[in-house]
Amino acid sequence: MKLEIRKITISSLVLSAYPLVLFGLAMARALLAPPDFGDASAGQMVMQVILGILVETAVMLMLSVIIAFVYNLFCSFGIKGIRFDIEEVEETQGTEGN
Secondary structure (H helix, E strand, O other), X not given: XXXXXXXXXXXXHHOOOHHHHHHHHHHHHHHHOOOOOOOOOHHHHHHHHXXXXXXXXXXXXXXXXXXXXXXXXXXXXXXXXXXXXXXXXXXXXXXXXX
């Protein structure tokens, strides 16, 4: 079976779990590679990390919306979208009995 993505709904990007995934990735990046704080107090450090996570999430979400808009624009001009070849496979009965 061949499937093609012809349009990405912008609201599906913004009003789905996608922003939460971006937030989680930004949080993981902040925890794995913390910024240089210099002579900041503990409160300033926490605020800097929180604001950095929020800004990174907003920037990545806006970039995703722009990319989806450009993708939709190209597809409306007649350029082929992303295609997937999907093969249907029969499931075998496991030992669980589902």
